[in-house]
Amino acid sequence: MxxxxxxxxxxxxxxxxxxxxxxxxxxxxxxxxxxxxxxxxxxxxxxxxxxxxxxxxxxxxxxxxxxxxxPAVFVDDERIRVRNPFRTIQLPWTEVADVRAAYSSELIAQDGVKYQLWAIPVSLRARKRAARSAARAAHDDPYGRTSVSADVRDAAARTASADQTVRDLRDLAEAAGGSTAEGKAAVSVRWAxxxxxxxxxxxxxxxxxxxxx
Known part of the structure; x- marks a missing residue:
């Protein structure tokens, strides 16, 4: 069997x-x-x-x-390495305070320093397209209940690619918890x-x- x-x-x-x-x-x-x-x-x-x-x-x-x-962003369970045009920044997740995307994607370290994520560009057009897709899904049931047609749609299609990537990175940072002294020693910035x-x-x-x- x-x-x-x-x-x-x-x-x-x-x-x-x-x-x-x-x-x-x-x-x-x-x-x-x-x-x-x-x-x-x-x-x-x-x-x-x-x-x-x-x-x-x-x-x-x-x-x-x-x-x-x-430009590239390399991610594993312990750290994130951001390769920008002229610098490479490596931080353990314990040193990442937040990852967010407005008009550009950026990583905020625990000490308040911001690093741009050149490899994850924000597309306002893709964001508008995802918003329209989400609006159509919500229209299936104005009371917020899950409808059959809404289940069929891929949820990722209702979120812009850059926003979804930033959300995944933020989840990894939040799962790592707070900063540690060992993590601070591992932060590195190298000029290209x-x-x-x-x-x-x-x-x-x-x-x-x-x-x-």
């Missing part, structure tokens, strides 16, 4: 990586466009253009990567010199070539 199949478990918000798919797509397209324009300028450009193109490439590529491909250094070098090189041209 075969045992009944256990119900599927809802995936935990912990152990996930959050990125902006739209940002990544835009980043790849921008890199392709910049590469094509710079290559054309170096091959067919005249005067100082072939020299300006590599300098502009050195400046623009790190910035495009920083603002489109680099791998992005800053080449962009700064490209800016200097661009200025020098332009001045000497």
């Amino acid at each position: 075969t045992s009944p199949t256990p119900p599927a478990k809802t995936p935990s918000p912990a152990g996930r990586t959050h990125r902006s798919v739209a940002g990544a797509v835009c980043g790849v397209l921008l890199l392709l466009l910049i590469g094509w324009m710079a290559g054309d300028a170096m091959i067919r450009g005249e005067g100082r253009t072939p020299w300006l193109a590599p300098a502009a490439l050195l400046l623009l590529v790190p910035l495009v990567v920083a603002f489109t491909l680099r 010199y791998e992005v800053i250094a080449p962009a700064a070098a490209g800016a200097v090189l661009l200025a020098v070539v332009w001045a000497l041209g």
Whole structure:
């Protein structure tokens, strides 16, 4: 006699990586466009253009990567790591006071410092669409009771993606409880010199070539 199949478990918000798919797509397209324009300028450009193109490439590529491909939020049961364009912030959940989304997503540490979550952009259009979906679900039963058609609808469809992600992160922070001395020692902020250094070098090189041209 075969045992009944256990119900599927809802995936935990912990152990996930959050990125902006739209940002990544835009980043790849921008890199392709910049590469094509710079290559054309170096091959067919005249005067100082072939020299300006590599300098502009050195400046623009790190910035495009920083603002489109680099942002990510890494989550596990113990900590959250926020990778923004120019910084990487790591905090244990015990040091997270709140996670919220208004016009942008942000994390508030126990000491009151705010960190933007670039990888979780807020879409007002998606928020309005989710509000319309929620209004239609409520219209099924004006007294707030669950109706058959409301049960069929996916509840996640009535919440904007960024708002749902922020809600999951807030739940993890609340489940971790209050701050501890050990947690405070684990907070770290690291500057992304791998992005800053080449962009700064490209800016200097661009200025020098332009001045000497």
